Amino acid sequence: MILKFNDTIVAPATKLAKQAISIIRLSGPEAFEIVNKIIKKPLQVNNSQQLRKIYEDDQLIDEALLITFVETKSFTGEFVVEINCHGGILLANKILALLIKNGARMALNGEFSQRAFMNGKIDLLQAEGINNLIESRNNLAIKINALNATGSNNQNILKIKENLIDVISKIQTTIDYPEYDDIEGLSPAELAESLAKTKSEVEKIIEVSQRVLKINDGINTLILGEPNVGKSSLLNALLNEDKAIVTDIKGTTRDIIEGQINFDNFSLNLIDTAGIRKTTNKIEKIGIEKSLKLIDTADLILLVVDSLLINQEIYQKIQNKQHIVVVNKAKSLSDTVKTQAKKEYNNIVFINAIDADIEELLQKIKQIWANDDILQAETTIITNIDNIGSLKRAAASLDTAIVNLNSQIGIDIVMVDLYESLNTINTMLGIVDTDEEVINNTFRKYCLGK
Template sequence: MKINLNDTIVACSTKIARQAISIIRLSGEQALEITNKIISKKLENNNKMQIRKIYDGNDIIDESLILTFVNGKSFTGENIVEIHCHGGILLTKKIISLLISYGARPALPGEFSQRAYLNGKINLIQAESINNLIDSKNELALKISAMNLEGKNNRALQEMKIKLIDIISKIQTSIDYPDYDDVEGSSAEEIKTDLQILKNDTLKILEVSKRFNILNHGINTLILGETNVGKSSLLNSLISEEKAIVTDFEGTTRDIVEGQLNFDNFTLNLIDTAGIRNTNDKVEQIGIEKSISLIESSNLILFVINKSKINYELYEKIKNKKHIVVLNKAELLNMNEIEDIKGKFNNIVAVSALNSDIKNLIQWIENEFDNGDLLEIEVPILSNSFHIEMFKNILKLLSNSEENINQGFTTDLINVDLYEILKIINNLLGIYDADEEVIDNIFRKYCLGK
């Protein structure tokens, strides 16, 4: 569907439900004019709060607080009217219907944010941060999303962009102005050094973004082990809920059971699996095969054992993955027995899931996945898979530029790739005129024409 940016759009910014207040938002040049058709007194063309009665023809249907944002002082950069009406389902729908009848168009999903981007109010990273802020599962994800929305990433991207423009400018100067043969840093080796710095910056961005996305979406945590070692009891203890059925019969869990555990700085997506054993039960076999298949996609494996059930063959399948061996039913063991089993593994903690005594496991997980340092890292943190792919493309273009220099290609060919990188960064920042920026930098930095 082609979007007409000249339309005035309308949508409910809150859930349409029985509640105290609903907020209906209009954005567009005619936002005030359309709203004036359903109220008792015209809105003042100012940024302010105004109380108005709302009418359907001659019948009053509500009295509402109305906020007006004009002269570009709004989220979208357009005129915005927010109607804070009473939160009845019928009333909210009625007001939206009236606004549509007088010329507003129902907004498409995400269209308010899209207009904010197109009008230069936010960039792509900030737009994505709005979704992350709403969907945050833990405190750290909330803080990072808020920082991205505030524009922390803008500054880091701008610094990267300045480095890139400087490289392009050096190359462009040597092409367009051959008389300037003494431009500092314009030799092939110096350009390669500058490209390597950008490459390292890009690798750091991808590494940090990967860490953030794992903690933001949840660390996929597989609870794995033989039957009756206490996997389901461990899941229930972790989430403080009787999510999984626990019995003394082997093979009780036949399919995966999921739960979620939120820490301050990360979230665990817990998956309890069918116990691993040889069985002729076809349904149980399917569950066991599914359990094994989940090993590869897991970020963390809780390998559960007890004194009588230690599956070393299964341990071989997971030992190279991030894991912790969980010695369960520790309440049945003495200290010598616990120390003897601990000596057989590197990462191991003793717990009693039945008694909810899992503090040692919780402490290990917190130490392993704290991630608090992400708040201090001064590089862009990307949370959108498309943006991450854009940076992977930047890395590919930088590597290609390095290879072209090594192969002795002319610098104008190298600049083709560098301009493509600049286009990607500008796209993230919501800027489009790259050529003008390069020209400005050339004249400013290298004093062409004095």
Template sequence: MNNINQTIVAPTTNISTQAISLIRISGDDSFNIINKLLKKRITETKNVWVRKLYDKNELIDEVVLTSFVAPASFTGEHVVEIACHGGILNTQKIINLIIKNGARMANKGEFSQRAFLNNKIDLIQAEGINDLIFAKNELALKIGVNNMTGVHNQSIINLKTNLLDIISRIQVSIDYPDYDDVEGSSVEDLTTALRLINNEVTALLKRSKMAIKNANGIKTAIVGKTNVGKSSLLNALLNEDKAIVTDIHGTTRDIVTGEINLENISLNLIDTAGIRKTNDVVENLGIEKSFKMIEDAELILFVVNKENLNDSENKEIFLKIKNKKFILIFNKSELISNEEKIQLINEYENIVFTSAINNDIEMLLNMIERLYFNEEIMNNDSLILINLEQISLVEQIKNKLEQALNAIIFGVPIDIINVDLHQAWEFLNQLIGEQYEEEIIDNIFKKYCLGK
């Protein structure tokens, strides 16, 4: 683990040509270091100061300093934040001066890591900060804000308290077997209490698994025959000319990808090669990839034209996607009459009409939002996790609770049951960071931005 006794510095905004750049110093020597660059010193108090920075007698910049005194800061240490004039050379020069006078460059995520180590935030809050920074849509943003502030973290504390109560009851029964009337220690009482905890964990896991897909992106394949407008649709969705569009059949021969972020969902888009019978070896390889993408995708955007809806290639695609979530897209809608549209709507589910070449895709976007709108996660005020490592820990907690429940029901000795419960307790502690390995904590914070 990094030496937390050292004072660190990093830019908290991108180093670029801009009006203002922000630099953060954190550590015991923050005030001493900044005062070496000032002719008019600042005191160790929480305050805002306007000062000129000097390198010896050379004026460097006039800045605004915001100072915080430990432990009342984000990191729990002395912190001085410098709002200087933006610019690559100016910002870098000030950072180099601070390093020259006793600080070292912070590693990625080291400010947040120090906040965690100094008990200013728990791991759920720490991950919430990162989720907030990298949020792709409104749902991820909401979850990141909630988790960063810790408004729902009391639910984990309550789970720990309730589980500890059960462990304690069982331990009393083990240590004092003659006292068989300890309140709440009967098989029925323990089973009821454990089921309540397991139900809460199961609900958390269910919410989180639903939310992580919406937040991180649904793997979405655009499939269909050649020349139906798949690449035009991809370009319209991305609002850029990413895929080559021509009237020549088989233009797309490999996978083209992109990402779009709607209000409450993100899509990881894959434009596949058009499916048709061909003797072209390279094109056939692309078609094989298309069928593989259909198998792997979580959502299929099946693009057709009304003229070729029932031909052999489309029938084959229908068979491949019948057990998948898909939207049937009639592209080139300008060529379809209103009477034909009504007939098709009555015949097929999840059908939309688009004109990708004219960027007319609103009906498709609305359909995607409706398909993935989930009241349970969109309007839920309970804890939701969208981090894979956290969800994995919740799964392990659930597994241990269910093992203990099954063991109680089948009459397994009570001391063996407590082993599973202790492990569930340890996983809960790992979830909020009350138990951790230094190497794991280092790895968690390395994925953060520099300066955070």
């Protein structure tokens, strides 16, 4: 349903800075009329590019390219004018002030996207995709979030929703209109089979989406090890900067130091920790305790060791986590020794962090987190942990409905779980009127009342 807002909003679409071009966007019922008040030649009310001179009190202040959109053709679903003016900070602010003086209101944060959603131009998943696209930190994240922003990646969710509505409509029809006894696929076994296929699609989305969370948020990567093995040197080499202090004094790093490195298909959130050893120093001891606690929340652990002197106590603590044993100061190790070490440890690499010789480690990390197959999965990708949780609840409701159908439990009980699943998916999309959708589908597909 298209909603009508009674005011017109304005905001810079680009950062106000000294640059060649700044873009100022208006959206609302009076967008054209307000702009016409600061130009001499009125805008044509169509979708086009129009060159106009801008005036303040009959004094020329700029010549700008205005891009106009008529309601349904715009991003917000309203009349929109985008003013491409010259990019001086003072000039852009002056034009903004003129537009506000003539009737526009400064937009709130996110209000253009909010209006697009309220006017049915985008759903909540697309709105989230737009935000994630802006925040993307690697190339794969850009590709995924672009699909979500345009709605191209939501088709499987919409298909799942359509299947649910169809099953609910069939059941509701037989309950309310028992004379309609010729509808196919209404036996408990057929309904259970249909719902099982739908549940399988939901689970595929959950599986892929959980992997993608790490692409958008970054892989929490813990650099762990004893003092003076080269953890801080490794952090600096990965970041290509001197972020951590490197000395020969044990216990130099006493707190958490963080950084980030972006690859093509993923990002690492790097955490350099205090060296783990027995100590009586209270401050260092607190840092060590923090380091050990971070093991539980890490997605990847780089256990840095000095020339194959692997602390087995630390090694045992990370066995159930994704990890790489990083042998630093490996110049002196022979090929024979390295080959033998690779037989003993599955994930082991050899580096010289102080010389920034870490290519073997980088290749191993890329191998583990390549993610090359994600875009070939041809399924919807959800990039919000709350929405993934919603899909898990929807799958659980579907599973309960299937079990109840197979157990010949009353159909009214099954309907409760089906509506629960449908409502959960609609909430993700920002749709509130589930009953209306079911009613519309019932009449459209099953010709009630002809």
